[in-house]
Amino acid sequence: MAEKDENLMAMRHSLAHIMASAVRRLWPEAKFGVGPAVADGFYYDIDLGDAKLSEEDFAKIEGEMRKVIGEDQAFERSEKPIDEAVKWAREAGQPYKEELLNDLKRSGTTVAKDLDREEMGTIAGGSDSAVDTVSFYTNGDFTDLCRGPHVESTGKVGAFKLLRVSGAYWRGNEKNPQMQRLYGVAFNTDKELRQHLQMLEEARKRDHRRLGQELDLFVFSDLVGSGLPLFTPRGTVLRDELLGFSEELQRAAGFQKVAIPHITKQALYEKSGHWDKFGEELFLVRSQETSDQFVLKPMNCPHHIQIYAARPRSYRELPIRYMESTMQYRDEKKGELNGLSRVRGISIDDAHVFCTLEQIEGEFTAIMNMIKDMYGVLDMRFRARLSFRDDSDAYLGEPANWEKAQAIIEDVAKKLEIDYFIEEGEAAFYGPKIDIMVTDALGREWQCATQQLDFVQPERFGLTYVAADGSEQRPVMVHKALLGSFERFLSVYIEHTAGRFPVWLAPEQIRVITVNQEDATVEFADKLAAQARELGLRLEIDNSNESVGKKIRAAEVWKVPYTVVVGEKEISSSSVVPRIRQDLAVNGDAGGSIGVEQFLKTVANEAKSRVHKTSLHG
């Protein structure tokens, strides 16, 4: 398995070389950056100067690549002393390679830590000691600085396809010149490539932006502004249900809801430190009455802190837990906005706990249990990333407290048998945290829930409580979110479910289709609707003058969980034959006739207990 993967990566990386040699044939002036193998293919960062690649060039490049492959050039490894290599790069007119080689010569490794991993296969070194020689690979007349590995010859590659070209800063640094990243997918066989492209097509179909429109969940308006979604009635059902569930879990764990204004004086964030750190992301609000400078709240913690700080606190009160899910505003850079997954109005199911150091374990355990409950009901797998500090001095607070807290966090993860991994250097500057990585139906991982310890803000705001011995002590804070940003979570969840929401979340739970528009039929449907509403169900009647077949189809397209057709038979028997959305059925069909009242009660029960499968028998 591992060996097979290695071969696959060597093949993909070889394709990067083949692509580079093809590009150089077409554009002899091309300057090359790095060209690694990646998860599903390969890319090469290329600088063509004023000439720019576009998708129209793909056919041409792919054709040239096929020629290189057809020529079956051997990949030959060679070594050069580092100084000779630098000279080679200069003479070959490859300034990016020259820069890499010079870094290599100077430090024995490339400077950018993050890139080191990605650039595997492109950069020769990587050890800490100074480098004497570097290796090159040559295919045909194309020589590239490279550590390998490669397949034997250009003929020995699998199926590939160029997918996109995009901008990429040299070495990932925004201050560096921008290159073009030419990206393709590659697999051993045509079949695997086809399957992968199909998966991409499936992902495209599930795209939350597309489904958001098709299922009428949210809209954007140029007049309102980019990154500011407007939720329709259907989308608002999802919002209320999801945030309501989060609130329910928190309430049960002793969290209290608070309400705060959305604008605040700039001074609050100057004191919290957010003004310095995130100044450019804050929306400014100007008062026409006073000279006060206001900002739209980009987070809730400083407000919650003000509630805590409003009067003296006793140790007997702790932990104090404030929650709310109102919108926060961050002025993200334009190019970073993306559907619902990156917006400028963000609703986090946010909460802040003020407690003693001794209480951290209990609080983390309680929060982790809520997370387990939440994602259990949502039917999503997750694992936890314990984000700890590293040895650098980028962190505030007592190192001893950090150590203690990190030990507690890992202990909690162990005790609750959470699938977790530790990442050092990922902590926030103010404390260690647990980030929850949720896996969706297509196997992609997303960071959603989080809980973070904060030693810094209590310090900045001088928060205290009176301990049992009468002394003033400093509380610690825990920030937590179960869904994280509701908007981002919804984008993940829409794609996870492909818009087929479980009954408790479905904006429309039951659709009633009338066979005709006769009075008796309409009356029956109306009565059914009234009964459903009494049970708190969301039901729509389709009484349009269309064929039953067409109305059924419409209900399917809207992914309504239950559809019932009503006509003479139903009226005389006071029963219905529910049509059940396929993913809800336990074994295919859920069949028979059922009394109206029993049907509605069953559905209401399913909604209340938030189950994923129907309890109507098959």
Place this chain on the structure above:
RNA sequence: GCCACCUUAGCUCAGCUGGUUAGAGCAUCGGUUUUGUAAACCGAGGGUCGUCGGUUCGAAUCCGACAGGUGGCUCCA
């Protein structure tokens, strides 16, 4: 913010290299039909072709700016 690409009816899209009143399907509305589990039939309305400016005898089509979007880069407390 940076690079590439995109923007034609509510939605999905046609409209070749600039040339008379800009098309289709779905959706909407009206009529016929009174329908039994994934699309009945007929008809109608709907677009200053994202906005502004320029080139041209003539612009949906070419150029520029701006806005919005897509894919990445950077960023994501």
